[in-house]
Amino acid sequence: MSIDRIVSQRRRAVLRAAGGLAVGAVIAPSLLMAPAQGATPRVVEYRLRAGPGKAALVGPPHSDTAVWSYNAQVPGPTLRARQGDRLRVVVENALAEDTTVHWHGVRLPNAMDGVPYLTQPPIAAIGGGFVYEFDLPDAGTYWYHPHVRSSEQIGRGLSGTLIVDEHAPIRVDRDVTWVLDDWRLERSAQIRSDFGNMMDATHAGRLGNTVTINGVVPDSDNVRAGERIRLRLVNVANARIFALDFAGHEPRVVAIDGQPVEPHAPEGGRVVVAPAMRVDLVIDMAGRPGERHAVYDRYYPRQHYRVLDLAYTNEPPLRESPLDAPIRLPANPVPEPDVANAKRHRVLLGGGMMGRMMGGMTGGRMMSMRDMMGRGMAWTLNGVAENGHTPAPMFTLARGRSYVIELVNDTAWDHPMHLHGYAFRVVTRNGAPTRRRPWQDTVLLSPEDRVEIAFVADNPGDWMFHCHILEHMAAGMMGIVRVA
Numbered sequence: 001m002s003i004d005r006i007v008s009q010r011r012r013a014v015l016r017a018a019g020g021l022a023v024g025a026v027i028a029p030s031l032l033m034a035p036a037q038g039a040t041p042r043v044v045e046y047r048l049r050a051g052p053g054k055a056a057l058v059g060p061p062h063s064d065t066a067v068w069s070y071n072a073q074v075p076g077p078t079l080r081a082r083q084g085d086r087l088r089v090v091v092e093n094a095l096a097e098d099t100t101v102h103w104h105g106v107r108l109p110n111a112m113d114g115v116p117y118l119t120q121p122p123i124a125a126i127g128g129g130f131v132y133e134f135d136l137p138d139a140g141t142y143w144y145h146p147h148v149r150s151s152e153q154i155g156r157g158l159s160g161t162l163i164v165d166e167h168a169p170i171r172v173d174r175d176v177t178w179v180l181d182d183w184r185l186e187r188s189a190q191i192r193s194d195f196g197n198m199m200d201a202t203h204a205g206r207l208g209n210t211v212t213i214n215g216v217v218p219d220s221d222n223v224r225a226g227e228r229i230r231l232r233l234v235n236v237a238n239a240r241i242f243a244l245d246f247a248g249h250e251p252r253v254v255a256i257d258g259q260p261v262e263p264h265a266p267e268g269g270r271v272v273v274a275p276a277m278r279v280d281l282v283i284d285m286a287g288r289p290g291e292r293h294a295v296y297d298r299y300y301p302r303q304h305y306r307v308l309d310l311a312y313t314n315e316p317p318l319r320e321s322p323l324d325a326p327i328r329l330p331a332n333p334v335p336e337p338d339v340a341n342a343k344r345h346r347v348l349l350g351g352g353m354m355g356r357m358m359g360g361m362t363g364g365r366m367m368s369m370r371d372m373m374g375r376g377m378a379w380t381l382n383g384v385a386e387n388g389h390t391p392a393p394m395f396t397l398a399r400g401r402s403y404v405i406e407l408v409n410d411t412a413w414d415h416p417m418h419l420h421g422y423a424f425r426v427v428t429r430n431g432a433p434t435r436r437r438p439w440q441d442t443v444l445l446s447p448e449d450r451v452e453i454a455f456v457a458d459n460p461g462d463w464m465f466h467c468h469i470l471e472h473m474a475a476g477m478m479g480i481v482r483v484a
C-alpha cells in the first residue's frame, strides 16, 4: 500500500480530530476528545517519516553526519502519551530500503509489534506506509526502532523515545531524558559503513568511537543546585553498555525498562544500562552553585571516560534540603507469575570467539563454527543459529500459564537478552534470588551468568526473543517464543 493512500485515508480523521491542524504536527492530546471514565481511550496520534538526513553529532568544525532518521531528527521525536491512552503512529518510509517500527518494551497486540514477515509485511522502500495503533497499558520509558536490518538501520540513527506518563507522576522539578548512543565515525564525522563485519559479529558487537547524548557529543548539562530531576536513561546503542557514575550525587533507581522498581541506590554506585534498556533515576542536585561534577562511564575495564559535566548554574539553590516527596512509582498492571507452580524452559546462549566454538544448527544443517562463520553466523540459542524473523518457535507456551525461563550464558561475552511483548520478573541470578525481583524486558547476562525470568504468558502470538547487541542478533542470536 502506498503512503499516499494511507495519508489520504487518515488525513480526514486527523484533521477532524485536530480541528484543522496541519498533518505532520503533533496532535496535542487536549485537542482530541477526552472520553469519560470507562469509555474508549483517548487517541494520541503522531507521524513518523523514516528517511535519510543530516545531524550535527560532533559539531563544528566537523561537518554534519549523514544519518537515517525519523522526522529529520536524531534521536527521533519523543512520543508522549498518558497511561491508558491509545497511541496511533502513521509511519512513512522514505528510506531506499524496507523498514518497520518496533515498540520496544510495550505490551501490545502481536500484529503491532513491528517484526517484518512475522507480524506484518515490511514497509516498502520509498513511499511505503503503515499505521500502528495500540493501547498503552503501562506507564514508563519505552523506545521505538526498526526491526529490519537492525544493526545498520538503528546504527545510522533510527530510534526514538516513547514516554508514557503516570496518571499521578512523582513530584520532580524537571523530567529529563538522555538518549545514550554510540557511533563509529570516520575523521570526516561520517558513519563508517563497515556494518555486518565478522569481527564485530563474533566479539562485543559494533562498539563505536563517539558517544552522544540526545544526538550530540555532550560537554555539560546545566543543572540548578537543590533541584530534583527525574532522569530517563535510554540506551539506543548497537552494542555499548554504559555504567554511569554520578560522582558526588546519590541517584536512586525508580524504574527499569519502564517498569517501577523499589527505589534504590545503584549497585556498586554505577547505573548499568545495556543496549535497549532504560533506567529512570531520581537525582537531587546536591552540589553548590557554580560547581562542575563529572559523570563517568565505567563499564569496560581500562576504558573509563568522562561522559559530561553536570554544570551547576550560579543561581541560588532551589531549596536548601532535598525535596521531601515520595519517589516510588505506582505499579503497572502486569500479571504476577506463580513462580512456585510455573512450567520451566531453558535457553542456552552459545557461540562467539573464545568460547567453546561448538558450532550449531544453521539453515537446517549442523555446522562447525568455521562453516557457520562462513555464512555470517556466530551465535546460537539452544544450539540453533537463526537470523531470520520467521524461524520455528523455540518453544510454545500455553496462554495464561506462568513460566520460568532459565537463561544460561555459555559464552565469553555480554548479552542483553530481550523478549518482545512482555515484561518479565528477573527472579534469580546465578542461583540467588534477586533483591527486588525487577520487571524488565531486557536482561543483561555477563559471561557464565545464569538468570531466571518469570512471567504469565498472557499475550498471544509469536514473539521475538533475541540478543540486543544487534550484531549478535544478526549473527544467529535470535529466536521465537510462541504463546498460543
Ligand code: C2O
Pocket: 102, 104, 145, 147, 276, 418, 420, 464, 466, 468
Ligand atoms: Cu528493541 Cu527485537 O527489539
Ligand code: CU
Pocket: 414, 415, 416, 467, 468, 469, 472, 473, 477
Ligand atoms: Cu549478544
